[in-house]
Each structure stands twice: as C-alpha cells, then as structure tokens.
Amino acid sequence: MAAEIATRPPHPFVEGWHYFKQNKGALAGLIVFVAFVLIAAFSPWLAPYSPDAQDRAAVLVPPFWQEGGSTAHLLGTDAVGRDLLSRIMHGGRWSLFIGLVVIVISMSGGILLGLCAAFARGFVDTLIMRVLDVLLAIPSLLLALVVVAILGPGLFNAMFAVALVYMPHYARLTRGSAMSELQKDYVTASRVAGASVWRLMFRTVLPNCAPPLIVQATLGFSTAVLDMAALGFLGMGAQPPTPEWGTMLADAREFILRAWWVVTFPGLAILISVLAVNLMGDGLRDVLDPKLKRS
Amino acid sequence: MLRFFLSRIAVLIPTFLGVTLVAFLFIRLLPGDPVEMMAGERGTSPERHAELMARFGFDRPWWEQYASFLGNVLQGDLGNSIVTKAPVLSEFLTLFPATLELSICAILFAILFGLPAGVLAASRRGTIFDHGVMAATLTGYSMPIFWWGLLLIILFSGILGWTPVSGRIDLLYFFEPVTGFMLIDSLLSDQDGAFMSAFSHLVLPTIVLGTIPLAVIARQTRSAMLEVLSEDYVRTARAKGLPTRRVVGLHAFRNALIPVVTTIGLQTGVLLAGAILTETIFSWPGVGKWLIDSIFRRDYPSVQGGLLLIASVVMIVNLLVDLTYGLIDPRIRHGR
Amino acid sequence: MSLLEIRNLTVRFATASGWFTAVEGVDLSVEKGEIVAIVGESGSGKSVSMLAVMGLLPPTAQVTADVLAFDGKDLLTISPAGRRALTGADMAMIFQEPMSSLNPCFTVGFQIEESLRLHLGLNKRQARDRAVELLTQVGIPSPAQRLSAYPHQLSGGMSQRVMIAMAIACDPRLLIADEPTTALDVTIQAQILDLLVDLQERRGMALILITHAMGVVAETAQRVVVQYAGWQVEKQDVYGLFDHPHHPYTAALLAALPERAVEGARLASIPGVVPGQFDKPSGCLFHPRCPRADQRCVEVRPVPAGPELGQAVCHYPLGGTR
Numbered sequence: 001m002a003a004e005i006a007t008r009p010p011h012p013f014v015e016g017w018h019y020f021k022q023n024k025g026a027l028a029g030l031i032v033f034v035a036f037v038l039i040a041a042f043s044p045w046l047a048p049y050s051p052d053a054q055d056r057a058a059v060l061v062p063p064f065w066q067e068g069g070s071t072a073h074l075l076g077t078d079a080v081g082r083d084l085l086s087r088i089m090h091g092g093r094w095s096l097f098i099g100l101v102v103i104v105i106s107m108s109g110g111i112l113l114g115l116c117a118a119f120a121r122g123f124v125d126t127l128i129m130r131v132l133d134v135l136l137a138i139p140s141l142l143l144a145l146v147v148v149a150i151l152g153p154g155l156f157n158a159m160f161a162v163a164l165v166y167m168p169h170y171a172r173l174t175r176g177s178a179m180s181e182l183q184k185d186y187v188t189a190s191r192v193a194g195a196s197v198w199r200l201m202f203r204t205v206l207p208n209c210a211p212p213l214i215v216q217a218t219l220g221f222s223t224a225v226l227d228m229a230a231l232g233f234l235g236m237g238a239q240p241p242t243p244e245w246g247t248m249l250a251d252a253r254e255f256i257l258r259a260w261w262v263v264t265f266p267g268l269a270i271l272i273s274v275l276a277v278n279l280m281g282d283g284l285r286d287v288l289d290p291k292l293k294r295s
Numbered sequence: 296m297l298r299f300f301l302s303r304i305a306v307l308i309p310t311f312l313g314v315t316l317v318a319f320l321f322i323r324l325l326p327g328d329p330v331e332m333m334a335g336e337r338g339t340s341p342e343r344h345a346e347l348m349a350r351f352g353f354d355r356p357w358w359e360q361y362a363s364f365l366g367n368v369l370q371g372d373l374g375n376s377i378v379t380k381a382p383v384l385s386e387f388l389t390l391f392p393a394t395l396e397l398s399i400c401a402i403l404f405a406i407l408f409g410l411p412a413g414v415l416a417a418s419r420r421g422t423i424f425d426h427g428v429m430a431a432t433l434t435g436y437s438m439p440i441f442w443w444g445l446l447l448i449i450l451f452s453g454i455l456g457w458t459p460v461s462g463r464i465d466l467l468y469f470f471e472p473v474t475g476f477m478l479i480d481s482l483l484s485d486q487d488g489a490f491m492s493a494f495s496h497l498v499l500p501t502i503v504l505g506t507i508p509l510a511v512i513a514r515q516t517r518s519a520m521l522e523v524l525s526e527d528y529v530r531t532a533r534a535k536g537l538p539t540r541r542v543v544g545l546h547a548f549r550n551a552l553i554p555v556v557t558t559i560g561l562q563t564g565v566l567l568a569g570a571i572l573t574e575t576i577f578s579w580p581g582v583g584k585w586l587i588d589s590i591f592r593r594d595y596p597s598v599q600g601g602l603l604l605i606a607s608v609v610m611i612v613n614l615l616v617d618l619t620y621g622l623i624d625p626r627i628r629h630g631r
Numbered sequence: 632m633s634l635l636e637i638r639n640l641t642v643r644f645a646t647a648s649g650w651f652t653a654v655e656g657v658d659l660s661v662e663k664g665e666i667v668a669i670v671g672e673s674g675s676g677k678s679v680s681m682l683a684v685m686g687l688l689p690p691t692a693q694v695t696a697d698v699l700a701f702d703g704k705d706l707l708t709i710s711p712a713g714r715r716a717l718t719g720a721d722m723a724m725i726f727q728e729p730m731s732s733l734n735p736c737f738t739v740g741f742q743i744e745e746s747l748r749l750h751l752g753l754n755k756r757q758a759r760d761r762a763v764e765l766l767t768q769v770g771i772p773s774p775a776q777r778l779s780a781y782p783h784q785l786s787g788g789m790s791q792r793v794m795i796a797m798a799i800a801c802d803p804r805l806l807i808a809d810e811p812t813t814a815l816d817v818t819i820q821a822q823i824l825d826l827l828v829d830l831q832e833r834r835g836m837a838l839i840l841i842t843h844a845m846g847v848v849a850e851t852a853q854r855v856v857v858q859y860a861g862w863q864v865e866k867q868d869v870y871g872l873f874d875h876p877h878h879p880y881t882a883a884l885l886a887a888l889p890e891r892a893v894e895g896a897r898l899a900s901i902p903g904v905v906p907g908q909f910d911k912p913s914g915c916l917f918h919p920r921c922p923r924a925d926q927r928c929v930e931v932r933p934v935p936a937g938p939e940l941g942q943a944v945c946h947y948p949l950g951g952t953r
C-alpha cells in the first residue's frame with residue numbers, strides 16, 4: 001500500500017510551479033514573455049538591420065506578403081526607410097526595460113513608505129496615508145503628465161513620473177499586509193529577542209508580505225509598459241528616433257491611412273507583451289494569493 | 296443615510312485640500328520663477344519683474360500664497376490662461392460637455408455589453424462562451440487604447456469608409472450649443488442629417504474609450520456573480536420554484552451589483568485618463584486634448600486648473616457612486 | 632400511493648479527483664400528514680438526498696433512482712416547468728442557516744409575496760394580505776410592519792420564522808426542514824420545533840425533519856431513518872428506535888444523549904468521524920468506528936436485515952441472533 005509516501009512536503013516553489021503549470025493561459029503567457037525578453041536581449045544579433053539604418057530607396061515598403069513588399073524587409077519599412085522588424089525587436093529592449101525600471105523604483109519607494117507607515121503608526125502613518133490618498137485621487141495618466149510637465153518631456157523624466165504614480169499602490173499594499181503580520185506572534189518573538197527595527201522591517205516582516213507584492217508587481221509591470229507607451233505616444237516619454245514602441249506609434253500616426261503596417265506592428269508588440277504579462281500575473285495570483293483570486 | 300452621506304463628505308474634504316495643494320505646488324515646482332514664465336521669451340526688466348512679483352504675491356511666504364490660492368479656488372477663480380487670456384474655469388466649462396458626452400457614452404457602452412457578458416459567462420461557467428468572454432476581456436484589458444483607436448480608424452474610416460476620422464460633427468452643420476451634448480443639440484437643431492453626423496463621429500471614440508471599462512466590468516461581474524450564485528439565498532430562491540431567469544437576473548444579480556457598482560465608479564478615473572488619449576487620437580475638442588495642448592504650449596495656469604478640476608470631477612463621481620450603494624444595499628442604507 | 636416515494640436513490644458528484652458518491656441506495660416513502668426524521672452526523676448525506684428530491688443540487692451532481700416520485704409524478708423525467716410548478720408550491724424546504732438563506736437585498740414582504748404571486752397568481756393586494764396572515768401564523772408580532780423589514784433587521788429565530796412562512800405560503804403537502812434549529816439559540820430551538828409540529832398538525836402536511844439531534848427526533852417524529860455516510864443504516868418507528876436500536880450506530884447515537892448518561896460516568900461518544908471522499912472503508916462503512924466489528928465487517932458489505940430488526944444494514948444487528 002504505502003509504497004510512495006513523500007518524506008517531506010515539496011518546496012513551496014516546486015508546489016507553486018506545479019499549480020502555475022496547470023493554468024494553461026499563465027504558462028502560455030510565460031513562454032511568450034520569455035520569448036519577447038530573449039528577442040529583445042539578443043536583438044543586435046537577431047535583427048536583420050540596425051534600428052536607425054535608413055534605406056532611402058525603400059520608403060514605406062509594405063510587409064513581404066503584400067504586393068510591393070519584399071523579403072528584404074519582412075514587416076516593411078517606415079517613412080524614412082527603416083526596417084520595421086528590426087525597430088520592433090530593438091524596441092523591446094526599451095519598452096520592457098523601461099517597465100522593469102519603473103516597477104523597481106516604485107516598488108522600492110512604496111515598500112519603504114508602507115513599512116514606515118506600518119511601523120510608525122500614529123501621526124506619521126496618518127500623514128503618509130493621507131498624502132497617498134491625494135495621489136490616488138488623481139487619475140494616473142493625468143498625474144504622470146503633470147509630473148512630466150514639471151520635469152520636461154524625456155524618457156527618464158517619464159519613467160520617474162510613472163514610478164511616482166504607482167508608488168501609492170505598493171505603499172498601501174505593503175502597509176496593509178505589514179500591519180496584519182505585525183499582530184502575529186513570530187514578530188513579537190523576534191522583537192523580544194532584541195531584533196533591531198530595520199531587521200524587523202526587512203528580514204522578519206517584509207518576506208511575509210511578499211506574495212501580494214509579487215502579484216501586484218507583475219500586473220503593475222503591464223500597466224507600466226502601457227502607460228510609458230502612452231506617454232511616448234503623446235510625445236512626453238522617449239523621444240524619436242528611439243525605437244520605443246509608443247514613440248514609434250506617434251511617428252507613424254500621420255501615415256495611418258497610407259501605410260497600415262507602420263501603425264499595426266508596434267502596437268501589436270505592446271498588446272502581446274502586455275497580454276502575456278497579464279496572463280502570467282493572473283496565474284501567479286492564483287498560486288500566491290488565493291484571497292485575491294477574482295476569477 | 297444622512298450620516299452615511301456626511302461621513303463620505305468628511306473623508307473627501309482632506310483629500311480635496313490635498314489636491315489643491317498638489318495643484319498649487321505644481322506651479323511652484325516648475326523651473327524658473329512664475330513671472331519669468333509668464334513673460335516668456337520677451338523677458339522683463341528687473342523693476343517690472345519685482346513689481347509683478349509683488350502684484351501676484353509671489354514674494355510672500357508660501358503658506359500665505361497657498362491660502363490666497365485656496366480662497367480663489369473656492370470662489371471659482373482658477374486664474375487665466377497665458378495663451379488665450381481667458382479664465383481657465385470658463386475654458387474648461389466650454390470644453391467639458393464634449394468630454395462628458397464621450398465619457399457617458401463610453402461608460403454606457405461598457406455597462407451595456409460588460410454586465411450581460413459577465414452575467415452570462417458566470418451562469419455558463421466553463422463553457423466555450425465563458426472562455427471566450429474571459430479571453431476577449433483580458434485582451435481588452437491589456438489593450439493600448441491609443442493603438443486600438445488607430446486600428447479602428449484604419450478599418451472603419453480607411454478601408455470601409457464608414458466613419459469620419461476626427462471631430463464631433465461635420466463642418467456642414469452649425470448650430471448654437473444648448474446642452475453642449477452634440478447628440479442632443481443636433482436633434483434640437485432640426486437639421487437633416489445632423490444627428491447621424493454627430494452619431495457617426497461619436498461611435499469610434501466611444502468604443503475606444505469604453506474598451507477597458509468594458510473588460511473590467513465584465514470580469515468583475517462574472518466573479519461577483521459566481522460568488523453570489525453559491526449563496527444560500529440563491530438556493531432559497533430556487534426552492535421557491537422561480538424560473539432561472541428570475542433567480543439569476545434578480546436574486547443573484549441584485550447582490551452581485553454591489554461590488555460591480557464599486558468597479559464602475561472606479562472606472563471614472565480610468566475614463567478621464569483615457570479621454571486624454573482618445574481625444575488626442577480623434578481630435579475630439581474636450582478637456583483631455585485641451586490639457587495636452589496646454590502642456591505643449593506651456594500654458595501652466597490651464598494645466599493647473601485642469602488638474603484640479605479633473606481630480607474634483609473624479610472625486611464627485613466617486614461620491615455619487617458611494618451614495619448609490621445606499622440604494623442597492625439596504626444594509627448600508629440603514630447605517631449598519 | 633405514498634406522497635413521496637424514493638427507491639434506490641444514488642447521488643454522485645463530479646469532482647476534480649473523480650466521482651464522489653454522497654448518497655447510495657436510499658429508500659423512503661412518506662405518507663400524507665406524517666413526520667419522518669432523518670438522523671445522522673454531518674456528512675452523512677441527509678441534506679443531499681432531500682436536495683435531490685427538491686431538484687436543488689448543483690449541475691455537478693448526478694442523480695439516479697429506480698423511483699423518485701412525488702404524488703405520483705415522476706421527478707426524474709419531469710419537465711423543468713413542471714418541476715418549478717411543484718417546488719415551492721406542493722413541496723417546500725427550509726434550511727439550516729436562516730440568516731443567509733434570506734436575500735439581503737429584498738424586503739421580507741417581497742420575498743414572501745413573490746411565491747404567492749408566482750404559484751397562486753395572487754395580485755399585489757391579495758399577496759400582501761396573505762403575507763400578513765402567514766406572518767401571524769408563524770408567530771411574528773406586528774406582521775404588517777415586518778413586511779417592509781430587510782433580513783438584516785431580523786434575529787436568527789425571526790428569520791427562520793420568515794423562512795417557514797415563505798415555505799408554507801402555498802400550502803405545501805410536503806415540507807422538508809433541513810436542520811431548522813441548528814443555527815439558533817437553544818431557547819429559540821424549542822419554539823421553532825413547536826411551531827413546525829403545530830403547523831404540520833393543523834395543515835395535515837407531511838414533514839421531513841433532517842437533524843443530527845436525537846432529542847429533537849424523540850419530541851417530534853413518528854418514524855425515523857438513521858443515515859450514515861450515505862447509507863440508510865436503520866429505519867424504525869420512534870418508540871422502537873429509542874427502546875430497541877438494532878444498528879450499532881443508532882445505539883451509539885442514543886448512548887451519546889446526555890439524558891441517557893450514567894451518573895458519574897463520562898458522556899459516551901463515537902470515536903472518529905464520518906468517512907469522506909478519500910477514506911471510504913471497505914466492507915461495512917461503519918466498521919472503523921464500530922466496537923463490534925470483526926473481519927467479516929471489514930471485507931463484506933452488509934445488506935439490510937428484515938423489518939423486525941429495523942432493516943439495519945449490519946452483519947450483527949443488535950437484538951438479533953449472532
């Protein structure tokens with residue numbers, strides 16, 4: 001009978017992966033996302049052309065399957081004869097990297113604020129939360145635009161602005177879970193054992209707040225990519241000729257009725273990468289945070 | 296109910312003050328001092344500069360400046376646009392109906408399709424229809440709407456030639472605004488084809504702006520319905536021998552509506568942010584496009600006023616949504 | 632012809648890890664105007680078999696039976712519309728949790744009148760008058776005002792009275808009460824039971840009382856079915872059951888009654904729990920908890936004994952010859 005009794009429970013990571021694998025959508029999302037990251041990372045070697053190389057002889061060439069297209073430019077060229085496929089592959093570096101940086105900045109800030117609020121309680125807590133409430137009352141893209149208006153358009157200013165806008169979400173989430181962790185006995189035990197406030201914050205409490213933060217970070221990454229592309233599209237983010245996907249769309253706008261491909265492909269790249277990350281995020285949430293399960 | 300209302304207001308006041316402070320700081324945080332900014336390229340003499348600083352009160356300590364700013368705001372004075380010299384508030388109010396019309400149409404579109412999609416997906420859980428709704432809504436939720444708008448223009452305006460590319464109505468038609476809503480005004484004007492023109496201008500922007508709210512509402516409705524359908528009172532309703540339509544559509548739906556209304560309320564912010572993009576794509580003469588143009592023209596008083604007003608609109612709509620809970624959920628109405 | 636006729640009812644649920652049989656081989660016939668109690672611990676499938684009768688099981692459930700008929704109508708082949716005409720009108724059910732069984736978004740009046748208008752075709756006025764009458768019958772003070780109350784404004788006992796009013800609204804011939812008093816305060820429990828028995832007598836309806844409390848059975852029922860892990864292990868009239876239990880499980884349930892405790896000794900209990908989906912034993916389902924079990928109980932599945940032994944599903948029924 002008892003031939004196979006597990007000697008110990010599986011590592012949480014192994015167990016989580018087991019559940020994640022069963023969610024086909026999440027798995028597909030992960031595969032697509034990894035593929036995008038790899039293509040972006042190796043774009044200088046994979047892409048057929050340099051993103052800035054202009055082929056004056058081949059301006060607004062359609063994709064290869066359409067009449068007038070050629071296999072020299074698989075997805076066609078833009079208004080100054082740059083190869084669209086190469087630009088999209090290089091653009092992945094910008095768009096995905098930008099999303100990552102934004103999330104890292106806003107998460108670090110948010111976690112720090114949230115932990116401070118949870119540990120300080122009282123006046124400091126109220127003050128921090130009130131300020132965050134105000135930031136949350138303003139629609140995110142509007143706030144980001146206003147911050148860019150102060151700092152001036154540009155990629156780094158836009159990244160800072162979007163990071164600032166997302167910070168309140170992480171701060172609230174961290175404060176909420178830190179507050180409930182602080183009630184628990186293991187924290188008291190650690191405190192009694194003489195752990196410093198910093199140790200309590202980052203070694204004792206924070207790891208136990210991680211699951212919802214990881215989920216929020218994944219879903220936040222997709223919104224960050226979207227919002228940065230939106231700022232690029234409005235001319236407030238990355239500036240031409242950077243092959244950032246949103247900026248490419250802004251460049252392409254005037255050709256929309258003449259050359260559908262210059263509009264379609266960069267946007268498709270945004271949609272697919274955001275969709276992949278969202279699928280992944282849904283799967284992660286189901287694994288890490290059953291309480292948040294919404295569907 | 297009154298106590299509930301007052302408590303909501305009480306929470307809102309500090310947030311509103313905070314937003315005014317952000318708007319106030321916005322101008323102060325800009326590089327360069329405000330007088331130089333207003334003077335622009337021409338520059339001013341040092342004496343004139345000092346005089347203007349004193350006239351606008353920029354030499355006083357910041358809290359005095361904030362107090363007078365707040366006083367002005369409360370009296371409806373948001374300053375004048377640097378470009379047009381017109382009061383910011385009146386500029387905003389002229390353009391706001393266009394944004395409001397678009398936003399209302401978009402949220403109605405989202406509710407009209409999102410609610411039934413969510414309810415049907417929940418009551419047919421696990422079917423192809425359910426999976427289809429989930430896949431479509433996740434795509435909608437991931438959509439870069441500025442690109443979505445461009446795609447729709449390529450298809451419906453470029454290839455099919457069904458809808459116009461920009462604006463609110465054909466230049467052929469002209470009438471005085473009565474309500475500010477083109478759909479209503481065009482009907483009132485009694486001109487042949489005016490309504491159809493206004494309508495066809497509105498279709499694409501509505502779809503573009505409504506896509507994300509539609510996806511969010513459908514997903515939220517589905518999960519709320521799934522939760523409610525397993526409640527005891529749904530079993531009671533079925534034990535009465537009620538038809539499924541009534542059990543799902545009345546007993547379950549009424550309860551599922553409570554979280555869904557929250558979601559719809561939260562979409563206001565999304566909607567107004569989305570309006571900035573949508574109006575830019577379709578050259579829709581609303582406050583979103585005006586705000587972007589103001590940023591490009593460095594018309595900072597307009598940006599400041601726009602920020603404050605849009606944030607206030609979001610807060611007011613959220614307040615209204617909170618109040619509708621009372622209508623849906625008797626437990627809140629009776630102050631429990 | 633019995634009012635309710637069940638023969639060989641089996642209910643299975645489709646789960647992620649295969650089929651789970653919740654109820655197996657249930658037979659029951661209920662005559663007009665009698666009270667039958669179904670007794671058993673949680674998880675013994677008491678509710679599931681009655682939910683199957685009412686047609687209230689989730690779509691994952693698979694119901695099979697040789698006969699499942701109410702008043703001569705075959706419930707297995709009945710059309711959805713025919714089923715709806717019966718449920719809530721001729722047969723009604725009340726549930727364990729009165730607080731969560733009422734819809735929080737609608738007034739008490741709306742929820743009672745809804746049935747009346749659906750099944751009896753009453754208009755608004757008539758339905759309202761009848762609802763007031765019903766609330767009076769179930770002993771709710773100032774009934775006319777209560778009609779506009781919301782469920783959250785009522786206590787648990789009050790909610791259960793409203794549930795009963797809703798259930799008897801259309802003069803059902805069969806009322807199924809699923810642990811109607813479990814969630815209530817002890818003082819309220821007796822009141823609700825008295826109300827149910829009183830209504831049953833006055834209206835001559837049949838009452839199936841599902842409970843896990845033997846004390847409740849003794850006070851109310853005429854016939855008793857003891858259910859264990861989806862099996863009906865014993866069926867007797869109430870006096871016979873209390874005086875001469877034939878199944879060891881029945882005997883153990885009775886021994887656990889505080890009234891039967893021997894002074895100074897510890898209160899008797901049954902070790903272990905009802906088996907679930909993954910730990911169904913071989914042979915007799917009760918053998919792991921049975922003090923009298925031997926190797927035969929582990930290996931061979933018992934069959935019901937004769938009526939003189941309470942149809943006890945046991946190899947060695949009490950009072951029988953070993």
